[in-house]
Amino acid sequence: MAGMKDPGRAGCIFCKIVSGEIPSTKVYEDEQFLAFLDIHPQSPGHVQVVPKTHYRWIWDVPNIGQYFEVARKIAKAEQKAFSTDWILTKSVGDEISHAHIWVFPNDQVAGDKMDFTGNAAKIRAHLP
Numbered sequence: 001m002a003g004m005k006d007p008g009r010a011g012c013i014f015c016k017i018v019s020g021e022i023p024s025t026k027v028y029e030d031e032q033f034l035a036f037l038d039i040h041p042q043s044p045g046h047v048q049v050v051p052k053t054h055y056r057w058i059w060d061v062p063n064i065g066q067y068f069e070v071a072r073k074i075a076k077a078e079q080k081a082f083s084t085d086w087i088l089t090k091s092v093g094d095e096i097s098h099a100h101i102w103v104f105p106n107d108q109v110a111g112d113k114m115d116f117t118g119n120a121a122k123i124r125a126h127l128p
């Protein structure tokens with residue numbers, strides 16, 4: 001598809017977040033995946049779940065089942081953290097050329113979406 005090519009890792013903002021070169025507010029991390037708060041949140045606790053390895057699309061991630069298990073963990077934690085069943089999930093992929101899944105509560109939940117430290121702590125408190 002035109003305009004949807006992968007410029008690669010060089011200059012990839014999510015690779016820099018994975019490496020720690022760019023700071024982020026992390027909510028979950030394991031050997032293969034990282035979940036951190038989006039700096040332009042749609043709602044309190046808006047999380048980006050990314051593979052640590054650079055893949056262009058979520059469909060390129062070989063262990064995609066494990067990837068979605070991580071997204072599920074985040075969604076389940078957000079349900080409790082923000083007292084809602086309604087968690088939105090989205091993957092468009094046009095803004096950043098590194099696979100990412102948005103997991104975020106609906107915008108009617110209480111709280112300040114710019115309170116990154118507080119929202120991350122709320123989510124982490126409900127992760128297994």
Ligand SMILES: [Zn+2]
Nearest residue numbers: 012015054098
């Ligand atoms: Zn990347």
